[in-house]
Amino acid sequence: MSMLVDLNSDVGESFGTWTLGDDGHVLDYVSSANIACGFHAGDPQVMLQTVRLAHDRDVAVGAHPGYPDLAGFGRRAMTCTPDEVYAFCLYQIGALVALCHAEGVSLCHVKAHGALYNQSARNTNIARALAQATRDAAPGLILLGLPGSRHEAAARELGVPFAAEVFADRAYRADGSLVARSRAGSVLHDPEVIAARVIRMVTERTVGTAQGEVVSVHADSVCVHGDNPAALAIVKTVRLALDGAGVHVGPLREVLSL
Amino acid sequence: MSMLVDLNSDVGESFGTWTLGDDGHVLDYVSSANIACGFHAGDPQVMLQTVRLAHDRDVAVGAHPGYPDLAGFGRRAMTCTPDEVYAFCLYQIGALVALCHAEGVSLCHVKAHGALYNQSARNTNIARALAQATRDAAPGLILLGLPGSRHEAAARELGVPFAAEVFADRAYRADGSLVARSRAGSVLHDPEVIAARVIRMVTERTVGTAQGEVVSVHADSVCVHGDNPAALAIVKTVRLALDGAGVHVGPLREVLSL
Amino acid sequence: MSMLVDLNSDVGESFGTWTLGDDGHVLDYVSSANIACGFHAGDPQVMLQTVRLAHDRDVAVGAHPGYPDLAGFGRRAMTCTPDEVYAFCLYQIGALVALCHAEGVSLCHVKAHGALYNQSARNTNIARALAQATRDAAPGLILLGLPGSRHEAAARELGVPFAAEVFADRAYRADGSLVARSRAGSVLHDPEVIAARVIRMVTERTVGTAQGEVVSVHADSVCVHGDNPAALAIVKTVRLALDGAGVHVGPLREVLSL
């Protein structure tokens, strides 16, 4: 069996006069771009420019909807109703679909951002609202998310194609969940260590915990960050390691055989 | 020749806890609904509910994009660049397309709101940005606007179907333009007077000025307002008058034979 | 002992083109106005007009800060940090102080809105942030809030004058807390019943529960709502009942003997 995995990163997180990340470079290394849709980051011009950057590099485009919270970058939990979540996910995904359509690009996937990602991972009703919006916004969209989460369950229940992601730079616990960011050692920083973990997660389907346990993982996609120079170095190292290990980095549609 | 005209109204202008207009009733009388897209009014839930109201009554749905100015209701002129206008029109139209898609509705047209309507009527570059966004957001969209305006010219130049609207309750000048709102007598209030003018504009293709001149007009659509009880009474009177005069009120697609 | 109580209501909750409530009338009956400060409702012009309305009627002005959530009217819980809450309360209170200063009005109190009210009632750190902002924004401000809450405790801890409010139209439980809005019977609607309860809460310092228990309450202020015609009728009935019972309705500063 030839190895194949998607590499995804959040991009298009600038807003107006403010620049965040180095999208032009990170898009040189990934196969999927999660583009912010204006509610937590990304204004319409930033979105359009990011679609163009992704299209130029043949990177698949996904919508990255978030809570309506620009000042909090969509990271603050908010008690939105499922109806609210459904409507604002449709809204954000649709906005990006039109910007893609203008550039001859077909939207590929949806990945929730920040607090919406976390709340839809744990709350069944929010998860269903997200999965329904993914199903209803445009035909054939894939939901990219956390394996074993409520949003995976909701996607499978609704017949929405689901792609599971692992995190290149995060420590895992024995039950396969992530070590909380507040804990020491929860985020890894050494590019070589991270790249080796990614190779193992993709080729052996396991990851080691800090306590030395071996955990099974399934990765349709590997999430990497590119919002600062150190992060960009990690992306590059991971990509070169995957290439060197003979793992093909390709888009979700290919990974899921859709 | 059997008479046919579209009747359009701006709807979906509530926001969050704030209600504006009586959309449920105005949609009983019109054939096209211009739905606010979140930048000057209309949040995603309001948009979705308004799509449902229109769909229930078989009213054609159009996008009503505006400037990003909630506090000013999109009525304040802003010096946006054509690139900005293009991108945020794509964004707003796309958002509504997805909400329509979720309800099995096909978006029919685009009509700019407030200051964007006025600036795109007079400024060639803004007009082109609007027409390009209408062309690029989704296939087959009609631009509804002011006859003789720059946005009509831009639409024709780009091959975007254009529908011309007249205003039921506004006084006209001898050159076919509207009397400025700041002038006395610029806005008519008597439902019967307004209905009679509309019948004349549609069946005789003329309108009389305050000075008694007769002006030629062409109406693919008649714009009516329904945001207060008096306005709603006008909408109802105009519709009954058109029905009584044997004028068929039908959607833009039919009027333009598309 | 001559009876004295404050009567407070949330006002200034319009925004831009959208009107909410009938401030001109509700301010005829209350002694304290809690004015929305732009984050959940109220734009600067609405705030200024509301300050003028209150000043004309000799009604004391308070700031009514809320979460930065216009679409959710500040009713959605948000996980803001205490530092965020402190800074945005200072910001909102200060904005109103300047609008008051321009009108020769001295800001009297602060009452948190919606989810901020509820979260600061239960969470010590949020409560302290609110009380600190009340202390630091301008000299001598009173915090108006829920008796027995964390924000009462925080105010007393910091030496901020605290005024306790009861709710005219809400059912109470035997422990003195409110019956949740989701329960049947949690909100009362009959103006006469409500007025009689208010008289009892103020003159006898007790309220009856649905189960017939008698609960002790302490009311520096009674909160009434005026955002619809039925609510306005309640305000008027309550005020006339207090006047008829010989209870003087006066501002918080007088109630607290400051």
Added chain:
Amino acid sequence: MSMLVDLNSDVGESFGTWTLGDDGHVLDYVSSANIACGFHAGDPQVMLQTVRLAHDRDVAVGAHPGYPDLAGFGRRAMTCTPDEVYAFCLYQIGALVALCHAEGVSLCHVKAHGALYNQSARNTNIARALAQATRDAAPGLILLGLPGSRHEAAARELGVPFAAEVFADRAYRADGSLVARSRAGSVLHDPEVIAARVIRMVTERTVGTAQGEVVSVHADSVCVHGDNPAALAIVKTVRLALDGAGVHVGPLREVLSL
């Protein structure tokens, strides 16, 4: 006569997760900080942190209100009414006053930002709204602005202390106005050239045009930018040159002998 001039810079222009400028460094060299007030940049936490940075360095704090246009950074002209401008300037100035009060800082001045600066320089009614808000928001505020502008005239008419600023890095025309940014050579880049011009503007009260004319200027304050490394180098060079020339850099209150 001993020379004295103020050196001012726009700071606090970050927002939420987005950072702009290097405020910590630029504040080492200037005597007045114009702090963005949340409408075009600057959230309440950024504002508070910037007040602290300025206070630590004994830099005078001013409010830098702008149009409500975060996506456009307050640079887009908007047709706000004078009443709107008056109210939102009061609001923004007041918000900063409270944040200053919490830190034991007294607000010193007001300088309009971007399009509001430009529109209030040319339009008498907007200028008056700005000057009135400066007068009414808090006692004793100075309006810092463009010499010869409508906002200078409005300030003098209303008895608001006015401080005139010159621009360190902009080319001047023979009538004392600035060469438009769209023209080649309108912005200077060489730190030494800029510093020499500033020394001349301050000590000789003249500036040379590109055509070699000598223009009289009056500088209570010199505006410098610090939002990128090159700009910061200019600030430092200008400050060292002023120090070297024996010009005392001090706050507006001292310059105006208030």
